[in-house]
Amino acid sequence: MSHVESLEPLPPPKTRRGERTRQKILDAAAREIGQKGFAEAAVSTITAEAGVGQGTFYLYFRSKEDVLRALVLDMGRRLRHHLTLATEKAKSRMEAERRGLIAFLEFARANPNLYRVVEESQFVDPLVHRQYYEDFARSYRAALVAGEKYGEIREGDAEVRAWALMGMAVMLGHRYGLWDPTIPLGPIADAAFDLIARGLEPADAR
Amino acid sequence: MSHVESLEPLPPPKTRRGERTRQKILDAAAREIGQKGFAEAAVSTITAEAGVGQGTFYLYFRSKEDVLRALVLDMGRRLRHHLTLATEKAKSRMEAERRGLIAFLEFARANPNLYRVVEESQFVDPLVHRQYYEDFARSYRAALVAGEKYGEIREGDAEVRAWALMGMAVMLGHRYGLWDPTIPLGPIADAAFDLIARGLEPADAR
Structure with missing residues (x-):
């Protein structure tokens, strides 16, 4: 054109x-x-x-670009809906983290094509890709701030935490959802949740 | 051809x-x-x-594909060298995590083009992209296992942790290295390190 x-x-x-x-x-x-x-x-x-x-x-x-943009928005909507269903009954932010994590890994495994399309969108339309992540970060941050307010999580930088936790989920989704599509996801989510909840440092070092 | x-x-x-x-x-x-x-x-x-x-x-x-593969290997070597220099004087796994994280963010910010090339490689040569991450995961896992052995970190699943921590760094590198190239990286690394070290859960919930 x-x-x-x-x-x-x-x-x-x-x-x-x-x-x-x-x-x-x-x-x-x-x-x-x-x-x-x-x-x-x-x-x-x-x-x-x-x-x-x-x-x-x-x-x-x-155009082909236009359908790719629509797919990124579609994945955003579907994933948000899936995560809302998975976490709406959680009684605390920590429980929502645990449920959300396994739900995310399941979604990645069930939708490997959409997952790759979102990743590739950064090379086709960087703005739509960035918007996708910023929309997620915004609601994640709000959820973390609420969790802090209710004393369900330690105080911290909700913005950095939101991006760090998204990154963790995205990489685990790639590794265990796309590359290793048969390994049971429960123990993976448990191990990652343990890291999110308690960190690496031994309790006696604090 | x-x-x-x-x-x-x-x-x-x-x-x-x-x-x-x-x-x-x-x-x-x-x-x-x-x-x-x-x-x-x-x-x-x-x-x-x-x-x-x-x-x-x-x-x-x-070919153009061949030079892209070479760039991914080049980034792997340079990043490994950079991280080794940054962490070799660390006295514990936790200190290595902290130093490695800020070094990674600095590297991402200094090499945005290489960073994007590695991400795009998954759509040009999925094997070289996967190899890149698996090589990093292998050495990360070994470092975590050693840290556990010396009691420097809590016991846990070193494989899942390695991928989770890589994902965290990759997303933060994107967010703060590429998209927001002027914000000081020290406080970002501190906030992310706090999450890695201690997790989200309040101490009194344990």
Whole structure:
């Protein structure tokens, strides 16, 4: 294209049927981009896999970049929903950390393609990638601040903690969700939770 | 190319001058790939920036993929060297954690292009990317096991801890090294070290 591509997404579908078609395209795009990578992924394969014509694709997305952006937002929404369900009954911040961690690892393992798409988005649209992490960091930080307020966690720098804990989860999701997809996740989450809860330092060193 | 590309790197240069030329190409490639991304990066720009002819490039590297693999290995070596220097005088595992963390953040901030190249390598050559992390995890794990043995850290799962701690550092390097390149790193490292050392849980909850 000779003009600058608009970053505004196209308006959402007005009908249930339109919603379903858009979701079918997104699902096929997650598989295609997640498995082949963005450069090799083809819109023609996405439409063939989704069972729609190329013209239909362009009713919902402006471009391959546009569908990647939509996938990142989609993963954000789905992961947030999944984590909310997993942690809403937790009675303390520590319990929410434990439940959230295993839920995150399960989500990564169940959605390896989406997981890779989010990582690759940094090389396609750095702003959408950064926004994805900043949105998560904001709500994580708020949850940590609330936990401090109620005395459920030690005082500390909620911003640094939020990013550190996200990083831990992301790497463990990669290692045990994507690279090692059969190892039971419970003991992994327990070991990581032990680190998050109590740290490395022996109690008698304090 | 119609044949399968060999993944074996070309033999290393035999002369000092060859070494320097190869390193000039690597430095130019880190800038070009780190700033534009792998797909957009051009060998012709790399050679122009390095001040060598295209023919010279192919004395040292088979392809753009090959130079990316070399950059990942180069980053691994340089980072390992940097971390060894930063931690070799540490008197305990905990002190090594603290020193290593700030050294890592400083390295990320000083080498944003190499940092991005390593991340992008997962979409160009997943094996070299995985190897990079597994090599780090192996030595991290060994250091944690030694720390446990000497009673410097609590007992725990060294494998999960190594990956969790790497993930924490990688995300903080991204957030504070690449995205926020002016904020002082000392307080960030202190806050993250506090989490690593003591965890989130209040002492009276134990």
